Amino acid sequence: MNKVINQTEFLQNFEKDKNVLLKVAQDQIFNDLARHLVEITIHKYSLYFNPLGLVDDTFQQILDYKIGNVEELEGIYENLCVAYRYKYGDNQLEIIWDGKSHEDKYKEEWKETFDRWTNDLTENPAVIKGILQLTVFNETKKNLTFVRNAIKGLINDYFEIKILKKNGIKRVFVKEKQLKKAS
Numbered sequence: 001m002n003k004v005i006n007q008t009e010f011l012q013n014f015e016k017d018k019n020v021l022l023k024v025a026q027d028q029i030f031n032d033l034a035r036h037l038v039e040i041t042i043h044k045y046s047l048y049f050n051p052l053g054l055v056d057d058t059f060q061q062i063l064d065y066k067i068g069n070v071e072e073l074e075g076i077y078e079n080l081c082v083a084y085r086y087k088y089g090d091n092q093l094e095i096i097w098d099g100k101s102h103e104d105k106y107k108e109e110w111k112e113t114f115d116r117w118t119n120d121l122t123e124n125p126a127v128i129k130g131i132l133q134l135t136v137f138n139e140t141k142k143n144l145t146f147v148r149n150a151i152k153g154l155i156n157d158y159f160e161i162k163i164l165k166k167n168g169i170k171r172v173f174v175k176e177k178q179l180k181k182a183s
Contacts, residue, residue, distance in 0.1 A: 019089045025106040026081045033111065034070035034077055037118050041131040044122040065136045072134040072144065078170065079152050083159045084113055086172045120158070127154055 042062055050059050088109075100108075121127050130151040134144055156162050162173045 019085055021102050022085055022089055022106045022110070023081070025103045026084070026110055028103075029107055029111065030074070030077055031070060033114050034073045035067045036115070037073060037077075037131065038067050038070065038135050040118050041122055041128055042136075045128050045132060048125060048128065062132065062136050067135070069135050069138060072138060072148070073131070075148050076131075076134075076151050076155065079155050079163050080114065080117060081110075082163050082170045082172060083155065083161065084110060086161065087159075088113070117158075121155065124154060127151055130154075 042065070045062060046053065046059075055063070122131075130147045133147050134151075138144060152163070156175070160175050162175055164171050164173065
């Protein structure tokens with residue numbers, strides 16, 4: 001007996017799975033965390049590229065930026081979410097004794113981890129420049145697939161994993177460490 005199950009029906013059967021609840025929680029706070037990522041990036045830009053606070057045309061454009069163009073960060077955010085679910089996700093719900101819902105607990109834990117990871121990732125000048133290119137300097141809504149893919153590659157390197165999307169499903173593969181030859 002072969003029965004075809006669509007994605008909605010499939011997820012309804014597992015609606016109390018931890019990873020399903022975690023994904024919902026992550027999706028709900030995307031806008032807040034994406035804005036926070038841009039704020040951190042702007043702060044790190046000023047630390048690394050303009051420590052004296054000199055205001056030129058580029059820095060003035062960054063200062064004048066009103067955070068709103070976060071849809072360009074969706075793919076990057078999704079990859080961070082997938083990495084988190086890979087590292088910390090399982091399907092076993094736990095008993096929460098302080099009265100919080102699972103969703104609230106997962107939102108808090110995800111936000112803390114997201115803050116830590118974005119602080120680490122924005123130590124890399126290429127990540128800073130890439131995120132600024134996707135947000136602050138993308139006034140004409142250019143197609144910046146190359147920039148997004150470069151940042152995703154840096155995320156993959158940071159976690160030593162490879163996240164691939166096939167048929168709408170993201171999969172995680174552990175990268176094999178390459179031994180460097182002595183010269």
